[in-house]
Amino acid sequence: MPLEIERKFLVKNKAFKKEYYQKKTIKQGYLSSDKSRTVRIRIADTKAFITIKGASNKTGTTRFEWEKEIDISEGEQLLLLCEPAIIDKTRFYIKNEKHIFEVDEFYGDNQGLIVAEIELNSEHEAFKKPSWLGIEVTGNEKYYNAKLSKNPSKKW
Numbered sequence: 164m165p166l167e168i169e170r171k172f173l174v175k176n177k178a179f180k181k182e183y184y185q186k187k188t189i190k191q192g193y194l195s196s197d198k199s200r201t202v203r204i205r206i207a208d209t210k211a212f213i214t215i216k217g218a219s220n221k222t223g224t225t226r227f228e229w230e231k232e233i234d235i236s237e238g239e240q241l242l243l244l245c246e247p248a249i250i251d252k253t254r255f256y257i258k259n260e261k262h263i264f265e266v267d268e269f270y271g272d273n274q275g276l277i278v279a280e281i282e283l284n285s286e287h288e289a290f291k292k293p294s295w296l297g298i299e300v301t302g303n304e305k306y307y308n309a310k311l312s313k314n315p316s317k318k319w
Contacts, residue, residue, distance in 0.1 A: 167216070167228035168286060171306060173297035174277035179266050182293070183255035189267075192245025196309040203309070204241040207254070211238025223302020224286045248272065248312040262290050272315030278306055 191205040203214040210232060217227030233241075242249065250273070255266040262281050269276040278300070281290060300306045305314065 165228055166225055167282065168225045168284065169280050169282045170224060170299060170301045171303075172279045172281075172299050172301075173306075174266060174279050174295055175297040176295050177277070178295040179255060179257055179264075179279070179293070182257045183266070184258060185256040187254045189252050189254055190242065190249055191308065192242050192249045193309050193312060194241065194245055196246060196313065198304075201309045204238055204245055206235065206238045206242065209235060211235045211241075213238075213241070219302065222286060223304075224283075246312065248315070250308050250312050257293070259293060260291050264293070264296075269311070269316070272317050273311050274317065276311070276316040 187207045189205060189207045191203055194202040194204060199218045201214075201216045203212075203216070205212045205214065211234065212230050213233050214228065214230040216229075219226045249271075251270045252267045252273075253270075255268070257264040257266060259281070262283070264279050264281050266277065266279045269278075279296060283290070304310050305319075
């Protein structure tokens with residue numbers, strides 16, 4: 164079973180923008196945002212994906228994840244069927260030794276929120292923390308994209 168093991172952090176400032184090697188514009192919505200399973204449609208630049216994620220473990224670091232690329236026109240049509248409130252963000256990719264941080268800068272109702280994620284091979288794998296990395300929010304459901312679509316940061 165494919166598993167995603169990641170930790171999530173708030174970002175203190177925009178210094179990360181001096182370090183990125185790639186970025187993508189992302190729009191994503193949810194066909195299902197049930198706590199035990201989410202079904203996400205994502206368009207990242209010119210590619211589209213459908214992703215199914217299971218419930219997180221107790222620490223919030225690990226969960227089932229299945230993803231498949233789909234035709235861009237199918238992705239655009241499926242976005243129209245999604246629950247209200249599409250997530251709009253730019254994702255920046257930053258190399259960090261043997262890892263890559265994915266830093267999401269949100270727009271719309273989540274304007275001003277910046278969150279970094281790092282995928283790991285195990286829950287307790289060590290990694291270097293860049294100076295722009297803020298407090299850890301792994302397992303805090305309010306920072307899950309599916310939750311941000313229903314309860315955006317502007318309402319906090």
